[in-house]
Amino acid sequence: MGISIKALVFDVYGTIFDVLSVSKACEEMYPGKGEDLGKTWHSKQMEYLFLHQLMGRYIPFSEVTKEGLRFSINEHLGEKLGAAKEQELFEAFLHLTPYPEVAETLEQLKEKELMVFSNGSHNMLDPLVENAGYAPFFKHIISVDEIKQFKPSLYSYQYMLNKIGLKHEEILFVSSNNWDVAGAKNFGFQTAWINRKKQTVDELGLDPDFIFEDLTGLLNWK
Amino acid sequence: MGISIKALVFDVYGTIFDVLSVSKACEEMYPGKGEDLGKTWHSKQMEYLFLHQLMGRYIPFSEVTKEGLRFSINEHLGEKLGAAKEQELFEAFLHLTPYPEVAETLEQLKEKELMVFSNGSHNMLDPLVENAGYAPFFKHIISVDEIKQFKPSLYSYQYMLNKIGLKHEEILFVSSNNWDVAGAKNFGFQTAWINRKKQTVDELGLDPDFIFEDLTGLLNWK
Numbered sequence: 001m002g003i004s005i006k007a008l009v010f011d012v013y014g015t016i017f018d019v020l021s022v023s024k025a026c027e028e029m030y031p032g033k034g035e036d037l038g039k040t041w042h043s044k045q046m047e048y049l050f051l052h053q054l055m056g057r058y059i060p061f062s063e064v065t066k067e068g069l070r071f072s073i074n075e076h077l078g079e080k081l082g083a084a085k086e087q088e089l090f091e092a093f094l095h096l097t098p099y100p101e102v103a104e105t106l107e108q109l110k111e112k113e114l115m116v117f118s119n120g121s122h123n124m125l126d127p128l129v130e131n132a133g134y135a136p137f138f139k140h141i142i143s144v145d146e147i148k149q150f151k152p153s154l155y156s157y158q159y160m161l162n163k164i165g166l167k168h169e170e171i172l173f174v175s176s177n178n179w180d181v182a183g184a185k186n187f188g189f190q191t192a193w194i195n196r197k198k199q200t201v202d203e204l205g206l207d208p209d210f211i212f213e214d215l216t217g218l219l220n221w222k
Numbered sequence: 223m224g225i226s227i228k229a230l231v232f233d234v235y236g237t238i239f240d241v242l243s244v245s246k247a248c249e250e251m252y253p254g255k256g257e258d259l260g261k262t263w264h265s266k267q268m269e270y271l272f273l274h275q276l277m278g279r280y281i282p283f284s285e286v287t288k289e290g291l292r293f294s295i296n297e298h299l300g301e302k303l304g305a306a307k308e309q310e311l312f313e314a315f316l317h318l319t320p321y322p323e324v325a326e327t328l329e330q331l332k333e334k335e336l337m338v339f340s341n342g343s344h345n346m347l348d349p350l351v352e353n354a355g356y357a358p359f360f361k362h363i364i365s366v367d368e369i370k371q372f373k374p375s376l377y378s379y380q381y382m383l384n385k386i387g388l389k390h391e392e393i394l395f396v397s398s399n400n401w402d403v404a405g406a407k408n409f410g411f412q413t414a415w416i417n418r419k420k421q422t423v424d425e426l427g428l429d430p431d432f433i434f435e436d437l438t439g440l441l442n443w444k
Contacts, residue, residue, distance in 0.1 A: 048426060050272050051401050055374050055408045067425040075422040152277050179273050186277045200297040203289040204270060 004169055005190070005221055007113035007139075009160065011151075011175035012120060015194055015215075017096035017128065025092035029085065030077065037072050044068035049119060049150055058148040060121035065093055094127045098134070099196070105215040106137040108222050115140040117160045117173075119150050140164055152183020161187075172221065182206035192218065226391055227412070227443055229335035229361075231382065233373075233397035234342060237416055237437075239318035239350065247314035251307065252299065259294050266290035271341060271372055280370040282343035287315055316349045320356070321418070327437040328359040330444050337362035339382045339395075341372050362386055374405020383409075394443065404428035414440065 013019050019042050026041070027034025045068030052059050059067075069089055073081045081089070106114060115138050118125050122143050129135050142160050149155040161168065173184035176194040178201065185191045185206045193201075193208035194215060201207060212218065235241050241264050248263070249256025267290030274281050281289075291311055295303045303311070328336060337360050340347050344365045351357050364382050371377040383390065395406035398416040400423065407413045407428045415423075415430035416437060423429060434440065 044425075047401075048424070050276060051374065051404065051426060053276055054272060054372075055405055056376050057408065067427075070425040071422060074425070150276075152273065154278050179269075182273065183277055186279065200293060202270070203266075203292040203296070204273060205289075 005112070005172045006170040007115060007164065007166055007172070008109060008218060008221065009164075009171055009173050009189075010114070010116045011173075011177060011180050012116050012118040012125060012128070013096075013177075014196075015174060015176040016102050016116070016134070017098050017132070019096060021097035022089070022092040025089055029089065033076055036076050040072040040075055041068050044071045053150040053153060058150070060123070060145055061119050062090075062121050062124050065124070066090055093124055095131055096128060098132050099214065101214050101216050103134070105218060106134065108219055110137070112221060113139050113164075113166075115142060115164060117142045117144075117151075117157075119144050121145040151180055152186065154183075154187055157184060157187040157189070172218075174215070174218065178202045178208075181208045185209070227334070227394045228392040229337060229386065229388055229394070230331060230440060230443065231386075231393055231395050231411075232336070232338045233395075233399060233402050234338050234340040234347060234350070235318075235399075236418075237396060237398040238324050238338070238356070239320050239354070241318060243319035244311070244314040247311055251311065255298055258298050262294040262297055263290050266293045275372040275375060280372070282345070282367055283341055284312075284343050284346050287346070288312055315346055317353055318350060320354050321436065323436050323438050325356070327440060328356065330441055332359070334443060335361050335386075335388075337364060337386060339364045339366075339373075339379075341366050343367040373402055374408065376405075376409055379406060379409040379411070394440075396437070396440065400424045400430075403430045407431070 010016060020038050023034040023038030026037035030037060045065050048064050048067050066086060069086060073079060120143060122145055125141060125143050129141060142163055144150050144156045147155060147159040168188045171189050172192055173189040174192045175181050176196050178193060181191045181193045182202060182204045191208045192210040192212060195211050196214060232238060242260050245256040245260030248259035252259060267287050270286050270289050288308060295301060342365060344367055347363060347365050351363060364385055366372050366378045369377060369381040390410045393411050394414055395411040396414045396416060397403050398418050400415060403413045403415045404424060404426045413430045414432040414434060417433050418436060
């Protein structure tokens with residue numbers, strides 16, 4: 001299975017870390033509102049990321065994340081967040097909860113080259129990976145901020161491929177975001193969709209090559 | 223107010239017609255499921271439109287609409303739709319219900335140049351406008367299909383501007399989709415957001431110039 005695969009390239013948000021774990025920080029600041037605030041925050045964060053890319057306006061993920069937070073606070077609480085509270089909630093994104101199987105799975109895959117490729121800017125991505133203690137697993141931590149083109153733009157995947165110096169067919173691209181798997185497939189990678197939430201597969205004509213319930217499915221390549 | 227405005231350019235889906243009126247056709251075919259089917263259909267239709275554009279894959283809106291429908295049927299009913307039923311539901315998009323104030327408002331604005339500019343391909347857009355009897359109101363019916371770049375890409379708005387032969391500042395761009403208003407604003411148009419559902423304004427740094435509850439707010443320009 002996948003004998004030619006030399007490197008596993010991981011998406012980060014939703015794939016390694018549970019993005020909705022920001023709800024906990026929201027709940028502490030606004031009791032009873034944490035889940036709604038976290039869900040809307042993440043959903044708007046993703047929508048804004050796509051919209052800025054579509055409009056040709058690159059804005060680092062740290063800023064997009066704050067825009068999403070502002071919308072969510074306004075939507076659910078009808079207020080504006082002061083700078084100190086905004087910074088406090090933003091920092092929840094630097095301490096997301098990893099999924100339980102991640103560390104053990106990455107450890108078992110250490111014969112392969114492992115790397116991450118994320119829409120997160122380095123000012124979010126690096127502390128997140130560091131704080132979880134995962135930095136030693138990865139040969140590269142690559143951010144779209146280096147080329148200022150968000151996934152699923154073709155340019156973003158091309159940049160990553162150039163940077164790691166491997167061939168398309170030597171890479172297995174791993175993401176729990178169906179749109180990211182579709183983008184990677186569109187670029188020509190083999191793809192594994194980590195379908196943690198048993199979601200219906202998208203109808204984009206870009207089906208994943210492999211579908212697993214969590215990262216342990218990748219142990220086929222160890 | 224807006225003395226320099228020569229033309230009002232209207233978005234179509236959500237702005238002139240109620241997209242969720244497709245739920246009625248869904249309900250007739252699948253009793254008890256119409257509202258869910260319609261909502262998911264439209265939401266995926268929009269997500270896929272953005273994703274195809276982000277990936278550099280232009281696919282006509284008629285096809286994107288069918289992809290969204292397939293997802294919705296699979297999501298809510300766990301089945302695939304046969305070709306005949308798919309076509310029957312697709313045709314609901316050619317007979318959307320217009321909002322009640324549209325015809326009277328357009329009639330009163332006839333001293334201005336009125337036109338539509340839509341992500342819909344002509345095979346959807348033209349019959350929709352015809353079926354409602356609105357074709358005589360519009361000097362141009364412009365589809366992104368002519369340039370194969372979906373809104374909110376800069377290229378799409380630029381194409382429309384070239385086609386109508388006016389200047390940026392002579393146009394008021396009208397949409398009920400906040401992302402579309404943001405895209406038009408990003409391109410340099412004056413914009414009016416028709417906020418029919420009293421939604422929270424997006425935090426994209428591209429606020430609308432005007433916000434109205436329905437199209438009658440445009441009578442300021444008659």
